[in-house]
Each structure stands twice: as structure tokens, then as C-alpha cells.
Amino acid sequence: GEDVEQSLFLSVREGDSSVINCTYTDSSSTYLYWYKQEPGAGLQLLTYIFSNMDMKQDQRLTVLLNKKDKHLSLRIADTQTGDSAIYFCAESITAGTALIFGKGTTLSVSS
């Protein structure tokens, strides 16, 4: 069955790197996503990675995918207080199918 798991909370200091981890169970997942949700707001797409990729970098964000272990991570370099939010990992089996979300990791950044 489909399931996505994330740790619930991460606390870092401003300027440090943050690493948010996610595991998924469906090995046929084709697309994996990271979304950000700020308080009282909707979900903002940060980045996504296709299952045939190992890594994707986009400015301060680096996504690593280990298909063998079904493990996805999001690294945020030089974390800022504005990065404080809930980060959701999500998977979809094929293009167009609904996203299955994890419960979200709350990132708290202290100055």
C-alpha cells in the first residue's frame, strides 16, 4: 500500500543546513515532491524529482533520492528564519495521479 513517513519536528540554528527526511513504501512511485506550508497558507511546491534521478539541486535546495531504500531527503543550505514552516513529502505513482502526502515535518529556525 501507499504510505509516506516523515519525522515530525526539526530544529536548527540560522545559517546551518537542514535535512528533512522521508520514506515511502510504493516502489512504483514515479514522482516525488517537496511542498512547503507556512502558517495559515496553502501548499507551495518547492521541488520535485523523477524516480530515474538520484539528485536534484535548485539554489539552496538539494533533493536526494535513494530508490533502493525508498528514501527521499531535502537539504536546505544556509537555513533562514523565513524557512520556518511545515515541509511535506509527497509521492505520485504516475503523472496525473493524486499525491499521497506524509504528515509533514515542522522546521523551526532559531536566530
Next chain:
Amino acid sequence: DSGVTQTPKHLITATGQRVTLRCSPRSGDLSVYWYQQSLDQGLQFLIHYYNGEERAKGNILERFSAQQFPDLHSELNLSSLELGDSALYFCASSSTGYGYTFGSGTRLTVV
């Protein structure tokens, strides 16, 4: 502004009542997805429409229904409301089948 418009932003209603939530997708997007976000259940997929046709159902209660109209906007109807239906309801749209764009949500409070 993500381009996905949801109305109303907030809704307070009594148990047993019926409400309709509206979503206008991004221009050109044929797919609309509805999600429910609650503290205990996280983000749950409810239903997916593509160009007016239902494509997939998730954890949608029988008291809930949806439709997508010829102009591609979608409505989610919630009836016989219970306290436990209080949640944030999001819609998302997509054209490519990846990179889903979310609206800012409708916060439903049932009293």
C-alpha cells in the same frame, strides 16, 4: 497568487448543514484534486476530476460529493456536516500531470 482560486476562505456552519466549496483551477489546467487537511489525519486525498470526468476517489465520505463544470471550475459539496468535518479543504490543479498547484484553501468550522 498561485493561480488556483478557492472560495470562500472561511466558512462557519452548524452541524447537519450543507455547504459548497468552490475551486477555479489555473488557466489551462484540466485536472482538479480535492484534499482535506486536519490535525489528526494530515492531508487526505478526496477526489480527482479531469476535464469534467471523475478520475479517482480517495477517502471521500458518502456525505461528500464533487463535480467539475464545463468551464473547469469544481465544487465540493459537504452535507449532513459533523464536528469532525472541520478542517482545511484544498484544491489543486495540474496540466502536465506533475507540478500540482494548490489554492490557499477553505477553512471550514462546524459548530
